[in-house]
Amino acid sequence: xxxxxxxxxxxxxxxxxxPKTGQQICRDCFFFVFETEVHNTITExxxxxxxxxxxxxxxxxxxxxxxxxxxxxxxxxxxxxxxLFLLSIDxxxxxxxxxxxxxxxxxxxxxxxxxxxxxxxxxYGWTMxxxxxxxxxxxxxxxCGVFRRQALDRGANMxxxxxxxxxxxADDIAETVLMNIMRGDIARLGRCTSIVTQGEDTIRRxxxxxxxxxxxxxMYAYFKKLxxxxxxxxxxxxxxxxxxxxxxxDLEAARPSAIIDIVHSGEAxxxxxxxxxxxxxxxxxxxxxxxxxxxxxxxxxxxxxxxRGMADxxxxxxxxxxxxxxxxxxxxxxxxxxxxxxxxxGSAASTVEVAx
Amino acid sequence: MTCGNxxxxxxxxxxPRRTIGKHANMxxxxxxxxxxxxxxxxxxxxxxxxxxxxxxxxxCLDPHINPTPSPSTxxxxxxxxxxxxxxxxxxxxxxxxxxxxxYSGGLGSAxxxxxxxxxxxxxxxxxxxxxxxxxxRHPRNLSKVWEKxxxxxxxxxxxDDTIRxxxxxxxEAVSRYPMFExxxxxxxxxxxxxxWARITGSATxxxxxxxxxxxxxxxxxxxxxxxxxxxTNPLATLRTYLTSLxxxxxxxxxxxxxxxxxxxxxARSLSASHLLLGTxxxxxxxxxxDGIAVGGGFVVREEAGEVWQPNADGKxxxxxxxxxxxxxxxxxxxxxxxxxxxxxxGVGVVGEESVPLKxxxxxxxxxxxxxxxxxxxxxxxxxxxxxxxxxxxKGSNGGKCVLCERPAQxxxxxxxxxxxxREFDGIxxxxxxxxxxxxxxxxxxxxxxxxxxxxxxxxPHLCYVCHTTLTSRxxxxxxxxxxxxxxxxxxxxxxxxxxxxxxxxxxxxxAAGGDETGAHRNGAGVNGDGAGVNGDGAGVNGDGAGVNGDGDEMKSHVNGDGEVLVRRKVGEDEMRERVGAFLL
Ligand SMILES: [Zn+2]
Ligand SMILES: [Zn+2]
Ligand SMILES: [Zn+2]
Ligand SMILES: [Zn+2]
Numbered sequence: 059x060x061x062x063x064x065x066x067x068x069x070x071x072x073x074x075x076x077p078k079t080g081q082q083i084c085r086d087c088f089f090f091v092f093e094t095e096v097h098n099t100i101t102e103x104x105x106x107x108x109x110x111x112x113x114x115x116x117x118x119x120x121x122x123x124x125x126x127x128x129x130x131x132x133x134x135x136x137x138x139x140x141x142l143f144l145l146s147i148d149x150x151x152x153x154x155x156x157x158x159x160x161x162x163x164x165x166x167x168x169x170x171x172x173x174x175x176x177x178x179x180x181x182y183g184w185t186m187x188x189x190x191x192x193x194x195x196x197x198x199x200x201x202c203g204v205f206r207r208q209a210l211d212r213g214a215n216m217x218x219x220x221x222x223x224x225x226x227x228a229d230d231i232a233e234t235v236l237m238n239i240m241r242g243d244i245a246r247l248g249r250c251t252s253i254v255t256q257g258e259d260t261i262r263r264x265x266x267x268x269x270x271x272x273x274x275x276x277m278y279a280y281f282k283k284l285x286x287x288x289x290x291x292x293x294x295x296x297x298x299x300x301x302x303x304x305x306x307x308d309l310e311a312a313r314p315s316a317i318i319d320i321v322h323s324g325e326a327x328x329x330x331x332x333x334x335x336x337x338x339x340x341x342x343x344x345x346x347x348x349x350x351x352x353x354x355x356x357x358x359x360x361x362x363x364x365x366r367g368m369a370d371x372x373x374x375x376x377x378x379x380x381x382x383x384x385x386x387x388x389x390x391x392x393x394x395x396x397x398x399x400x401x402x403x404g405s406a407a408s409t410v411e412v413a414x
Numbered sequence: 415m416t417c418g419n420x421x422x423x424x425x426x427x428x429x430p431r432r433t434i435g436k437h438a439n440m441x442x443x444x445x446x447x448x449x450x451x452x453x454x455x456x457x458x459x460x461x462x463x464x465x466x467x468x469x470x471x472x473x474c475l476d477p478h479i480n481p482t483p484s485p486s487t488x489x490x491x492x493x494x495x496x497x498x499x500x501x502x503x504x505x506x507x508x509x510x511x512x513x514x515x516x517y518s519g520g521l522g523s524a525x526x527x528x529x530x531x532x533x534x535x536x537x538x539x540x541x542x543x544x545x546x547x548x549x550x551r552h553p554r555n556l557s558k559v560w561e562k563x564x565x566x567x568x569x570x571x572x573x574d575d576t577i578r579x580x581x582x583x584x585x586e587a588v589s590r591y592p593m594f595e596x597x598x599x600x601x602x603x604x605x606x607x608x609x610w611a612r613i614t615g616s617a618t619x620x621x622x623x624x625x626x627x628x629x630x631x632x633x634x635x636x637x638x639x640x641x642x643x644x645x646t647n648p649l650a651t652l653r654t655y656l657t658s659l660x661x662x663x664x665x666x667x668x669x670x671x672x673x674x675x676x677x678x679x680x681a682r683s684l685s686a687s688h689l690l691l692g693t694x695x696x697x698x699x700x701x702x703x704d705g706i707a708v709g710g711g712f713v714v715r716e717e718a719g720e721v722w723q724p725n726a727d728g729k730x731x732x733x734x735x736x737x738x739x740x741x742x743x744x745x746x747x748x749x750x751x752x753x754x755x756x757x758x759x760g761v762g763v764v765g766e767e768s769v770p771l772k773x774x775x776x777x778x779x780x781x782x783x784x785x786x787x788x789x790x791x792x793x794x795x796x797x798x799x800x801x802x803x804x805x806x807x808k809g810s811n812g813g814k815c816v817l818c819e820r821p822a823q824x825x826x827x828x829x830x831x832x833x834x835x836r837e838f839d840g841i842x843x844x845x846x847x848x849x850x851x852x853x854x855x856x857x858x859x860x861x862x863x864x865x866x867x868x869x870x871x872x873x874p875h876l877c878y879v880c881h882t883t884l885t886s887r888x889x890x891x892x893x894x895x896x897x898x899x900x901x902x903x904x905x906x907x908x909x910x911x912x913x914x915x916x917x918x919x920x921x922x923x924x925a926a927g928g929d930e931t932g933a934h935r936n937g938a939g940v941n942g943d944g945a946g947v948n949g950d951g952a953g954v955n956g957d958g959a960g961v962n963g964d965g966d967e968m969k970s971h972v973n974g975d976g977e978v979l980v981r982r983k984v985g986e987d988e989m990r991e992r993v994g995a996f997l998l
Contacts, residue, residue: 062998066838067846075996079834080887082998086846091835098832120984157983239706240787242797244804269833273993280989288984298791305783309707312774313663315886316707318833322878323711326823328808 066091077273077314085281092278096266097132103253105264108139111219113174113261115210116144116165118158121225123165123286124275125267129223130169142169145213145222147206148177150185158287176213178205182361183392193369204356208348212397214261226265229272229306232320237302244329251324271317347397358394365391451754454792460758467747467755471529475743478719479559479688481510504534504559511687511738513560515594516677517567519584519764522692522744525752527565527591528761529743530690534559535593564684565594568673570769572602572652577767587764599680604672604905605655606648613683620909621916623870624901630876630884631869633901634916651903658902664883666777667708669769671818671880675907678819682724682736689722693742696749696788699798704780710879712807712823718745718799722819725911748795773888815877816911817904822877830881870915872904889995 062072062082070084076091083091099105106112114129116122126144133140146162159175166173179185182205189201214222231251238247249255254264267275279286309316342348343355350356363371363381366388371381439449441459443466449457458466515530517523565588571579581598588596603609607619626633659665681689693701702717724736744752756763771778787794812824838844873881904912990997 066835067844072998074993074998075889077889077993077996079836080889081836087844090844090846094841095833095835102832235706236703239703239798239801240794242801244801247801247805273996276989277993277996280986280993283986285986286984288988301783301787305779308774308779308783309776312776312779312888313661313886314889315709315834315882316776319709319878319882319886320707322709322829323706323714326711326808326878327714327805330804330806333804 074277077277078271078318080314088274088277088281092270092274093128093131093135095269096128097136099253099269100132100138100266103264105223105254105266106138106140106221109141110221111141111143111217112221112223113143113145113214113217113219114171115222115224116146116162116173117225118146118161118287119225120275120279120286120288121227121267121272123161123284124278124282125223125225126165126169126171127282127284128278129266130171142171143217143219144169144171144173145210145217145219146173146175147209147213148175148179149202149206150178150187152187161285161287172217174213174217176209176216178209181205181209181212182357182394184361184364189364189369192364192367201360204360208355208357208394210263211261211348215397219261221262221264223264223266225267225275227267227270227272227275228317228321229310231265231268231324232317233299233302233306235320235324236306237299240302241298244333247324248329248334251321269318269321343397345396346394348394361394362387362391453751453754454748464755464758467751468529468533470746470751471526471743472533474745475690475741476504476507478739478741479507479509481687507534507559509560509687511560511685512562512564513688513690514564514566514597514677514681514684514686515690516692517565517584517588518692518766519567519580519587520692520766521749521752521756521763522694522697524587524692524761524763525756526690526692526744527588527594528756528759530563531591531593535563535591560688562684563594564597564681564686565591566597566599566677566680568676569598569600570669570673570767572600572649573656573669573769576770580764580767583764587762590762597680597684599676601669601672601676602648602652604648604676604907605651605903607646607906609648610906610910613679615683620906621913622903623909623912623916624903625872625884626901627869628885630872630881632872632912634870655902655905659883660886661888662771662773662775663708663777663888664886665771666775667879667883670777672905675819675905678722678738678740679724679907681738686738689738689740691740691742692744694744694747694749694752695799696785696795698742698745699795700781700784702798702802703784704777705879707776707780708879709882710820710877712809712878713820714802714805715807716820718742718803725814745799814911815880816872816875816908817880818877819907819911820877820879822875826878826881827873870912870917872912875912875915 064070064072064084064087065081066083066087070086072082073085074088075082076088112129114122114126116126126142129140129142132138133142144162144166146159148159162173162175165171177185186202193201210222210224234250235247238244238250251268253266253268254262278284306317306320309320313319341350341353343350343358344353345358346355348355348357350358352359354362359371359378359381360369363369363377366381366384368377368381368384370377439457440447441449441462442456443462444459446459448459450460451458451463453463513530515523515527517527567581567584567588569579569581571577585596585598588594599609600606610619611617624633625631656665656668659668677689698718702714705711705714705717719742720740722738722740724738747755755761784795784798807821807823810824812822812826814820815822835841872884876884903909
């Protein structure tokens with residue numbers, strides 16, 4: 059095939075076919091449209107205000123590595139006047155910590171951003187290695203997910219930031235939309251496509267890559283020569299999610315716009331008002347002060363289960379009731395330090411109960 | 415419509431072998447030890463099962479039969495067809511118009527026709543007793559729920575020479591139900607001026623509008639030859655239309671929409687108040703996921719039930735402005751329940767001709783996926799239907815899409831432009847392109863030069879799904895364009911709807927500006943339907959096995975003990991491998 063010229067600038071030679079649109083474009087135009095689409099996402103949703111302190115959830119993986127680069131670029135190009143930080147969570151997994159944190163630390167130097175590393179061990183008294191040793195391989199994703207989410211919020215709180223940005227991309231969101239529909243998880247379905255989420259007392263979280271294709275993130279890293287670490291769960295414990303993921307890949311192969319089309323679908327509906335009214339109200343955890351839909355938050359329940367040798371207490375309702383039937387938690391139980399938000403001045407934090 | 419689903423599968427599904435097992439065979443209803451079928455944790459005897467199926471069907475249909483007291487409420491606040499107070503007795507049911515049943519020849523529509531006939535028309539007893547099946551005068555319409563009843567069938571053989579024309583077989587099957595008049599349609603009718611004239615009763619043809627550019631600009635009919643009647647060969651026009659679509663997915667979606675609109679417009683011309691479709695629970699779940707995967711989240715609710723209204727100034731309207739309720743009475747019955755019922759009741763299933771589609775389509779992938787998933791996770795299909803039943807459209811309704819006649823969300827084009835940049839027009843500074851040599855010198859699309867009218871574009875009048883159908887490319891195809899040759903002729907309803915945006919030959923060209931999707935004409939929030947087609951959605955059976963392979967493979971090449979996560983450095987080579995297919 060003869061070299062074609064770029065479909066956008068019409069001048070340079072096309073170097074790639076864009077996974078999202080199928081257009082053949084040059085490298086510079088690819089950088090530009092990729093970044094501009096993220097910029098459009100940010101400005102359309104009015105994510106930031108000048109002077110905001112923003113933490114980038116950095117894992118050393120592709121999404122967050124590229125996100126750090128793009129945030130830095132856009133902040134300078136469009137003069138967002140944001141103070142950017144890197145926030146990394148150390149799950150406590152032998153052998154892998156150094157590798158992944160190496161990328162994050164390099165980003166710290168390259169981009170001249172302050173870095174905060176917060177470990178599960180520090181926060182919960184448990185590393186993932188120790189958790190897996192106790193509970194085996196089943197359900198460890200529940201622990202990891204719940205603990206990471208809370209750890210990010212707490213790390214952000216320590217940094218005194220207003221906002222966390224994470225690297226969730228369009229593929230992740232499309233997959234979650236499908237999953238939540240198939241599993242009937244109506245509460246999550248309502249939340250998963252919103253670009254910003256904010257619970258009671260927590261820092262705003264957003265997903266500037268919500269319209270960015272995973273393939274394009276990899277492509278961006280490739281052309282910008284950003285290296286990263288891939289993080290894969292060994293157990294692939296969620297077979298159901300695996301099916302959804304494989305299905306989405308098939309859809310994308312049939313028609314590349316499928317990913318963005320599903321994200322669009324997810325944005326075009328909402329949970330009916332009558333249904334919303336029946337959902338649980340949000341409250342704060344009695345023990346640690348974090349947002350929760352029960353008196354104890356998920357992390358505290360999981361942790362208490364671990365401490366008392368009933369690890370599945372945070373996983374199923376039945377096991378939780380069994381734990382409660384065993385009586386109150388012992389006095390000397392290790393718990394998560396109480397969460398006191400240091401930021402969000404003048405926010406709506408006075409409302410005690412917020413619907414999910 | 416079936417896409418590559420051989421009839422053999424239906425035969426297999428009709429065998430309820432596995433259902434009669436070692437379970438205690440006490441019937442859950444009559445408590446007699448005569449249970450013969452095991453459905454979702456319950457054992458039924460033959461009689462009780464038969465009643466159970468009919469009851470479930472009635473539960474989905476009866477609340478929607480009588481007209482709502484105030485017609486306006488049914489369209490605005492809760493577009494999910496507000497059920498009327500359901501009369502307890504069938505004798506109190508009275509529809510405001512006639513009945514049209516969409517018949518595909520598949521299992522679902524065959525079961526539906528049998529139930530509707532048996533329960534609401536009772537002609538079957540006449541048929542069995544009288545013996546004379548040709549005597550259309552004899553059977554009496556006992557219930558009078560609907561004044562007249564029609565079976566509409568859309569023949570798909572126009573798509574492709576390989577598809578057999580089964581109209582006569584369907585006619586034969588339907589002739590067993592003398593209360594129902596058979597109305598055969600052909601897919602190419604959508605482009606046939608004679609059909610349009612017949613159903614609208616109007617002699618004037620809609621303007622000859624064709625898509626002439628990949629941006630969906632339309633040609634304006636030349637004033638010299640007002641009706642050059644290009645569509646004298648509807649079959650050729652249909653084929654050009656279908657083969658010009660950019661993806662197999664688009665073809666699948668378009669077949670669905672064409673079938674649906676043919677049924678609706680025909681139903682309107684037959685003064686129908688109801689269009690019944692044989693979609694079962696499995697098929698509904700497939701349609702829901704398919705709809706979401708092609709971007710139809712805004713109309714997810716219409717998939718299960720809806721009220722369609724013809725364009726307000728449409729000619730030849732039926733009663734009540736021609737409002738038609740589309741109901742899927744089998745939507746709570748699983749594929750297995752339908753198959754067992756059909757088997758026991760001796761319902762003949764003609765079978766649907768499969769439409770061969772080259773390459774993967776989202777519709778077909780979804781069908782395989784859901785049916786495969788249903789085997790391992792039987793509750794999936796009901797979870798999907800239940801979840802989607804809790805959703806409402808978000809954002810403002812920009813009117814009705816001219817192509818699929820469903821509600822279109824406003825602001826879709828702007829959303830697309832923001833999220834996927836396809837041109838630099840309107841973007842102020844492109845860093846690596848110096849302004850002096852910029853390829854797009856200060857384009858201002860909003861203010862066209864006074865001496866040339868802006869082209870009439872179809873895009874602002876389309877919903878997200880239809881715009882995507884016409885414009886979204888596959889990663890392989892490079893040249894495929896819907897704007898080749900003499901342009902793409904639109905289906906007649908779309909030509910009619912777009913006709914009002916065609917500027918008059920002289921003067922008042924301002925009308926062509928194309929504001930929101932025809933919001934003036936019909937602000938009604940409820941119309942349109944999804945991928946339902948007149949069939950049963952997800953045929954019967956079909957193997958979803960191929961779909962699930964990938965996940966397992968991904969798992970197997972990562973191993974290790976004790977650790978939860980595997981982290982490894984991803985070098986340039988691996989990145990290149992992942993994006994290699996996209997590098998030129
Ligand atoms: Zn270029
Ligand atoms: Zn807590
Ligand atoms: Zn019984
Ligand atoms: Zn449409």
